[in-house]
Amino acid sequence: MLNKTLLPQSVAREIQTMIQTGALKAGEKIPSQREFSQKFGISRASLREALLTLETLGLLKTEAGRGTYVAAAGSRSESGHMAPWRYSDSYPAFDVFQTRILLEGEIARLSAGRLTQLQLDAMETATRTMEEAWAKQDLVSNVEADLLFHGTIVSACSNAMLKALYQTVRDQVTETQRQPIPITDPERMGQSIAEHRRIITALRANDGPAARHEMENHIRNTARCAGLTP
Incomplete structure (x- = not known):
């Protein structure tokens, strides 16, 4: 049995493995x-x-009055279906993406020149993990690496209030990173990984305006993948 202190993401990974192994x-x-x-x-x-994480990733589906089932193999990208937006009672997904563009773009600009070599290398590793996890269809690890990438940039931001604002909406931001996964095709994932690397390049060069531009472009493209144009 797993240790009781393990986070939900660790359990999500275990259940994902159960699905992948049959x-x-x-x-x-x-x-x-x-x-x-x-x-x-x-x-x-x-x-x-x-379970909500796995449903958002398209591995599980809930049928009203019947329960939660393992999604049919190969149905994720073919169905063109995303899980219902979990935060519809507070913010529309469109508003969250729009806020991410403004917030994370500025955070990236202010983080340029403040990230350590160790942090930049960690972002490179996270991006490589995203790529490798996608190839294995380890969707939980793919998204975890994505969250680490973005979180590392936030941690280096020079504006304490912007960092606090990001933490306030972190759950909604995280969901926008998970929700497009069921309709993300390999080409789009390849583009997303390339966008991450362009962000790293700008940050390594201490080029704040370029980092902001690349981050805004990345989030807009992710929103388009989700069928939104903020």
């Missing part, structure tokens, strides 16, 4: 939350977060 088969209804939470030694709240 322990949970396409179309199969997953065990009850009570059974699953006992299996992994976590609270139901943490389990629900893990």
